[in-house]
Amino acid sequence: MRIKKNIAVSDTGFLFNPSTGDSYSVNPIGMDIVQLMKLNKENDEIKKAIMNDYFCDDATFEKDFYDFTMVLRNYKLLDDE
Amino acid sequence: MAKKIYERPIIRPLNTGMMNKFGTRTEYLPVTHIDGVSVKSLIKQYGSPLFVFSERQMRENIRFAKRTFETRYPKVQFAWSYKTNYLNAICNVYHQEGSWAEVVSRFEYDKAINNGVPGDKIIFNGPDKTDEDLRVAIKNNSPIHIDHLDELYRLTDIATEMKVKPRVAIRVNMDTGIYPMWDRFGFNYETGQAWDAINKILASGKLDLVGLHTHIGTYMLTPSAYGVAAAKMADLALGIKNKYDTVIQYIDMGGGFASQNTLKGSFLKGSDIVPPISEYAEVICTALLNAGFKNTELPTLYLETGRALIDNAGFLLGSVIANKRLSDGRKATILDFGVNILFTSFWYDHKISPAQEFGMHTEDTVLYGPLCMNIDVIRENISLPPLNAGDQVVVHHTGAYTVTQSMQFIALRPAVVMIDLMGKPHVIKKKESLKDLEKNEEMPEFLKQFKLV
Numbered sequence: 059m060r061i062k063k064n065i066a067v068s069d070t071g072f073l074f075n076p077s078t079g080d081s082y083s084v085n086p087i088g089m090d091i092v093q094l095m096k097l098n099k100e101n102d103e104i105k106k107a108i109m110n111d112y113f114c115d116d117a118t119f120e121k122d123f124y125d126f127t128m129v130l131r132n133y134k135l136l137d138d139e
Numbered sequence: 140m141a142k143k144i145y146e147r148p149i150i151r152p153l154n155t156g157m158m159n160k161f162g163t164r165t166e167y168l169p170v171t172h173i174d175g176v177s178v179k180s181l182i183k184q185y186g187s188p189l190f191v192f193s194e195r196q197m198r199e200n201i202r203f204a205k206r207t208f209e210t211r212y213p214k215v216q217f218a219w220s221y222k223t224n225y226l227n228a229i230c231n232v233y234h235q236e237g238s239w240a241e242v243v244s245r246f247e248y249d250k251a252i253n254n255g256v257p258g259d260k261i262i263f264n265g266p267d268k269t270d271e272d273l274r275v276a277i278k279n280n281s282p283i284h285i286d287h288l289d290e291l292y293r294l295t296d297i298a299t300e301m302k303v304k305p306r307v308a309i310r311v312n313m314d315t316g317i318y319p320m321w322d323r324f325g326f327n328y329e330t331g332q333a334w335d336a337i338n339k340i341l342a343s344g345k346l347d348l349v350g351l352h353t354h355i356g357t358y359m360l361t362p363s364a365y366g367v368a369a370a371k372m373a374d375l376a377l378g379i380k381n382k383y384d385t386v387i388q389y390i391d392m393g394g395g396f397a398s399q400n401t402l403k404g405s406f407l408k409g410s411d412i413v414p415p416i417s418e419y420a421e422v423i424c425t426a427l428l429n430a431g432f433k434n435t436e437l438p439t440l441y442l443e444t445g446r447a448l449i450d451n452a453g454f455l456l457g458s459v460i461a462n463k464r465l466s467d468g469r470k471a472t473i474l475d476f477g478v479n480i481l482f483t484s485f486w487y488d489h490k491i492s493p494a495q496e497f498g499m500h501t502e503d504t505v506l507y508g509p510l511c512m513n514i515d516v517i518r519e520n521i522s523l524p525p526l527n528a529g530d531q532v533v534v535h536h537t538g539a540y541t542v543t544q545s546m547q548f549i550a551l552r553p554a555v556v557m558i559d560l561m562g563k564p565h566v567i568k569k570k571e572s573l574k575d576l577e578k579n580e581e582m583p584e585f586l587k588q589f590k591l592v
């Protein structure tokens with residue numbers, strides 16, 4: 059899963075979609091995930107990296123990650139359509 | 140490097156045009172303690188969900204309200220509106236603060252008697268009083284507030300038969316400029332119904348007309364309506380003095396002052412628009428003082444304030460059961476309390492805070508209760524930090540009409556706890572059990588057995 063190329067990602071937690079003018083705020087862990095997606099990491103690698111940085115169990119992260127990507131898709135920020 | 144605390148990843152669109160002039164809402168600031176007692180420990184000890192009442196806040200409210208009226212008018216008497224919350228421990232806090240009781244049914248009446256309120260300090264309101272109820276109230280010398288002519292005739296007959304002169308008031312409804320006008324209770328002022336009832340009472344000589352009562356509505360955001368009402372009540376009292384040389388001893392202005400909850404559909408939060416109690420006091424007391432009563436004949440002002448004295452002293456604690464994503468992309472959170480115990484969520488957008496610390500990011504969420512029913516929605520849309528299953532929330536301003544209107548439906552009702560002035564919690568109502576529920580059920584012999592194959 060990839061974030062669309064044209065989406066601007068700031069270090070301070072904002073996404074900007076220049077083709078629609080919409081901007082979004084993302085919490086820090088969400089930002090970490092977005093940055094990893096920007097680097098074209100696979101889901102497994104993303105999970106490994108996050109689990110490395112945060113106290114969290116597998117099941118919780120998988121559930122939340124799935125939900126998060128669904129929302130990204132819903133906002134048309136993903137490249138996989 | 141130490142690992143960071145996990146929080147669910149969230150993203151939300153920024154809607155620059157939507158910010159209102161008060162800035163962003165701070166609803167999601169965590170509330171971890173109530174009167175110094177931690178939410179977690181309360182839930183651990185008494186279960187979730189849980190109603191919690193603050194004795195300190197209740198006493199502060201009634202003391203403040205009394206002071207506010209007493210500094211403006213010489214004779215004031217509060218009566219606790221039982222229907223607003225009639226858990227006995229709650230009633231007794233107000234009785235300890237000097238409030239009488241205001242009841243609207245026989246069982247509320249009996250509750251007040253059992254709590255130790257003297258009969259002559261129980262105001263008996265409401266459209267449904269049986270002959271038996273009236274006899275008991277007469278024996279106890281309780282002021283009976285007559286709602287309709289049928290009651291007036293019945294009461295007159297009973298008084299004749301008992302050879303006593305009961306103390307009565309009539310309930311008056313009127314146009315105070317408020318829509319909708321509450322005209323289903325009592326006798327109307329503008330159409331002359333009120334005078335008709337007064338004439339009947341004073342001409343018969345069988346009842347002792349001691350007071351006049353009104354209750355113009357509830358959650359009234361317009362204090363000026365009370366000024367209009369008080370002036371009309373004073374006009375009736377002065378008219379009675381003129382015509383019959385009878386001094387009306389009290390004017391009862393009922394309840395209805397708004398509490399700081401936010402009505403559904405209101406753009407502004409309740410806490411930003413609800414008038415302080417001093418505004419109601421000012422218009423009521425001014426109207427009575429300026430009406431033209433002789434100093435020695437000034438009626439006592441009775442007040443039956445309910446919600447404004449207790450709403451902010453009650454909290455509902457609950458826990459998150461699960462999160463899900465709806466088909467239209469909205470986030471939904473399922474809580475362990477539903478509309479069955481938070482009936483007021485049908486007309487209020489209750490303020491809800493997380494009970495643990497979170498980052499500053501929030502997401503828009505629908506809050507559902509646990510009932511397997513489509514109507515079970517606590518908030519259609521609220522901005523909250525990413526709550527996880529097992530996290531706890533605090534619902535604010537749930538002191539009025541929640542416990543008394545709660546339904547035993549699908550789920551059993553939770554325990555109710557009061558935190559005393561020293562910060563010690565006391566159970567004032569135990570959690571409901573299946574046994575409580577089935578106590579009055581009976582099983583006919585022929586239905587006792589069945590066989591399933």
Ligand SMILES: Cc1ncc(COP(=O)(O)O)c(C=O)c1O
Nearest residue numbers: 220354357394395443444445446
């Ligand atoms: C006769 C009467 N008095 C007092 C009250 C208490 O009203 P509130 O809780 O709005 O102050 C009510 C409630 O509807 C009422 O009907």
